[in-house]
Amino acid sequence: MKMHPADPDADLLAGAVVGEREAFRLLVERHYDRIHGLAWQLTGSRADAEDVAQDVCCTLVERIGSFRGEAKFSTWLCGIVFNACRDVHRRRRSFGGVAQRLAVLAGLARGPDGRDLHDALWVKSAIARLPPAYRDTAILVAGQQLTHAEAGAILGVAEATVSWRMHEVRRMVAGKPGADD
Structure with missing residues (x-):
């Protein structure tokens, strides 16, 4: 694996790729806020962002070995988050959100909280x-x-x-x- 020049994650990344758990943990910890923030911006929902962030972290366990170093790690990671959010939108369109709305009505899931609506107002405008x-x-x-x-x-x-x-x-x-x- 080649490393992108001046990638601030190079040391942790090298360890994570060869299976060093602590390096992987520190890498995820360093980038979690970015993962969650991008997911929130793309989905517009705190709950969806939390789901996407969790999925991305699990995906990283499987995909970290495929990182080729052609881009900075943070850019590669944004691509994974972007695609995960695209999948959320695709699933939502395919099911039309019916299942989620029924779950909220039945009391099996929470609806969007007021923070989502308030915090995302500038995005939605x-x-x-x-x-x-x-x-x-x-x-x-x-x-x-x-x-x-x-x-x-x-x-x-x-x-x-x-x-x-x-x-x-x-x-x-x-x-x-x-x-x-």
Whole structure:
């Protein structure tokens, strides 16, 4: 495994890849807030974010050995979280949320708490109105502070596309008409 230059996680990562439990624990501990925060931004729900964070940590146990060092560990990890959130959205669409709503009505599960609604208001106002590609780009770049190149790698688009999308996000959030308007 090659290591991305200047990856602050290089030492812990090297240990985790060869099965050192303490290195893995410290790596997860170092990045847990980022995992949970990104999941919360992408799902809009504290409960979903907790589920995604737990799933990602379990997935890391299996996938840490496949880390190739082509990107920083934090970027690779954001990609895993992004895909896990995509899966949550996909499942929710496929079942239409019916099972979850029935579970809440039957008292088998909690509904969203007031903190979710209050804390995510800013996201749901401007960011939520963005088309999905722009929303995902904004969350990765502005919310997770990834470079345009890192976000492009996760989204599967060119760095220039991310730059253009961020320009458009700023325009849309500011309510300015675009060239197409």
